[in-house]
Amino acid sequence: MSSLDASAFVGKFVEEARDRVKSLSGALLRLEQAPGTDDAMAEVFRQAHSLKGSALMLGLTDMSQVAHQLEDLFVVAKRDPGVLDARAFDLLFGALDVLSTRVEQLARGRLEPMDIAELCQRLAALAPTPEGQAGGVVKGPAGAPAEAAASSPSDFAPGGRPPGPRQSLRVPVEKLDGLANLAPEMVIQSLKASERHDELRRVEVALSHLKDRVREARLTPGAATGGPATPLGEYADALDSISRRMRDLLANFSDDRVRLNLITEELRQNVIELTMLPLSTVFDAFPRAVRDLARSFDKDVDLTIRGRETELEKKIIEQVADPLIHLIRNAIDHGIEPPGERIRRGKPAAGEIVISAEQQGNRILVIVRDDGRGIDPVELRAAAARHGIGSAAELERWTSAELLELIFEPGFSTRRSATDVSGRGVGMDVVKSVVVRLGGAVRVQSEPDQGTTVVLDLPLSLALLRVVLVEASDELFAIPTSAVRRILQLAAHRIPQLQQGPVIEVAGESIPLATLSGLLQLPPTAAPGLRQTALVAEAGVGRFGFLVDAVHEEQELVFKELRGPLRSQRTFAGAAILGTGDIVPILDVQALFALAVRSTAVQTTVPAAQKRAPVRPHRVLVVEDSLVAGELQRNILLAAGYETDIAHDGAEALDVLRQQEWDLVIADVDMPHMDGFELTARLRADERLRDIPVIIVTARDSIDDRRRGFEVGADAYVNKREFDQIALLETVRRLIGRGAEPSVPPLESPRQVGRTGHA
């Protein structure tokens, strides 16, 4: 029976069961009004029996048990109608309600069984079977399905074969939290066990030494206390065997410890999984939503959903539902064209929306893709110009990706939508803020006429947080990796002080800099090293850098909120327990940013007259396809007071040089599309650009290359291998003069952290 694919028959069963419950209800009403009515009694019996049979065939044991109890009760009632008192009728109608609730659940596709133990008990109490074997024997009329009869007794056995696909249990969150708290404790305990292991090993070594001594003593004639050698021999043997047992014990203990660690880790993982739900809990509402939206916007839409089994923490799923609906609405309203337009454009009449979810490491990507008209950069530019975001010329230089970012600006598209039907991105700022609050990110890609793809990059769990551990004033602090853009090493003596406080220059942006210990009002570190480490963090509204004493490793921690009187403070989002058992507070980057702004605000009250008149700094374009080399050169130039940007190959450099005014070009030789020699040659051939000096920087050092560089018109040639900033800067100075006021420190080995993108 169990091999039967029950789901195919659920629909039929629902119809049948509805009728039977209705008949049962009618018959009971008749019985209540006229007790002992034989045909009503027979009707109840018959309906209950048939319902039991069908329910059993579909594996719906909860329903079959209730039906079985009804059946039993009426076997007794036939002989003794007295059992059917007023109380019994209340209970019977209650049982019918349960059955009908269950049928409606089935109709909605919920297969999980109901808890009917108490109901069955109470029904059974009404009709104690004469044989004293409650529910033991099914006294069905002849012709009852043999299987049904045979399998019913097991239905009553507690802990019998679980019906349906899977059972679930409601557990209060606090209980899960309690469980979650125990896991780290086990980790600590197993660390302690490791220490014990080391102690044991030392004891074993001592024992082994002792054993050797005794053995020596035994072999040295007359060395023993004059007595016979026999006892010494015995001691040696005893020591030998103790020593052996000790070794075995150590080996076993070592195994146990390893196993304990594995189990502990698995326990921790399992506890986290307890709070996870499949995305189907929100995805399954989408077909209906898409159907309704498509109808209301007069569009044809085919929806495909993938990855509905992907699991995420419940809290994240709950919060991500609204943003997803929003994205779907946007796709249908603004993305998918009306059928007529689609056909004219050679697309199928029905638009396609694909919603998918996939796990990548400890991230979940939820992707909403449509094949509609896409977002036109030309329109975005026009809208940006209307909003005064930049001049037409400036906006011309923005890449499509940069323009697309605009849809996340609050108010950007809402104002636009008042005048423009294709006001794409209404409320995208809200989508972004929800996702960012969850520690995620939103990315958008779009091709005009091809469609739009929005990716929600979410953490698997709010409980698990990837953090960078930093040290300030001898204490550890954690910063969520998702907020860290860069980690930089700075030469301490050269952090520039502008009027509004120290800054660093990263990716062409001046970023205010503060010390973490200063922001937290901790005592400053006694002796800051020659080199200091700065983290560049992104906090929604902006970026800022803060200096720390050291950056430790990146870790995944179990996030815990701060409670009690600490609830009201904002500096820390929470805390976590490290493997050592130490507690580390987790900084709230947003709050830290607010602190930084406040602390620099004090210093911005410098009278305006004291401020230096701005001088246009010399602008140097670095043409370099290697990220590291490019960054390095740019940082050196920035530190020397030049304004600078990077082009990634010769072709891009030519574009940029034609659009903006530049004073100097520093070009690599080996680059894709157009190399440094060709770039130089083209510059020299260009009427407007021919006077811009060019420095060639390359790893090549053959005389031929050098000669070729000068032949095409380079002004200087710097070897990458002996690359040092002084040589480079001297060459730059020789060609275009000094930079402005040194405003930035030299940055060394900039590196990206985690998955954070290009800053």
Add this chain to the structure above:
Amino acid sequence: MAHDEAEPPAPESGPDEILEAMERQREAGAAVPAEQERVPYLGFFLGPEVYGLPLLQLREVAHFTRLRRVPGAPPGVAGLVNLRGEIICALDVRTILGLTAQAPTESAILVALRGFADPLGLVVDSIADIYSIDPGQIGPPPATWPAERAACFVGTVRVREGLMGLLDLDRVVKI
């Protein structure tokens, strides 16, 4: 402060002993039901002074290994303590009561509380004893105490170690 000729607590009376004593007390209490309606209190020391809180509001007494300070926390918060995987917010009772501030010593003890929505604890110097208090003997806080401080107590009672201030925990944790 009244502390008479209070004997300093025996250094050996660590949390374990106290817990055992508590257990005995509970058992004894169960065996002799409501004889005099006496209420058990845990007494602890802050400096030479003894304070008490109802045993019912005590969750656990533990030596704490490390107190993690939280920069910018309210003054009444001593820091965070890891109590077997749970992060307890440890309150600095000294500061809350307006006593002279003093950094917790090596031997400081965490008195974890029960009955509050959040996991809270008090940092105390050492445990004194368990007292069975007859509510009839509880008097008002001495008039010499500043009002602000007196507000943190339900009353005082004389015990062997001196005049024991009985904390009004609901007030103490509201900082």
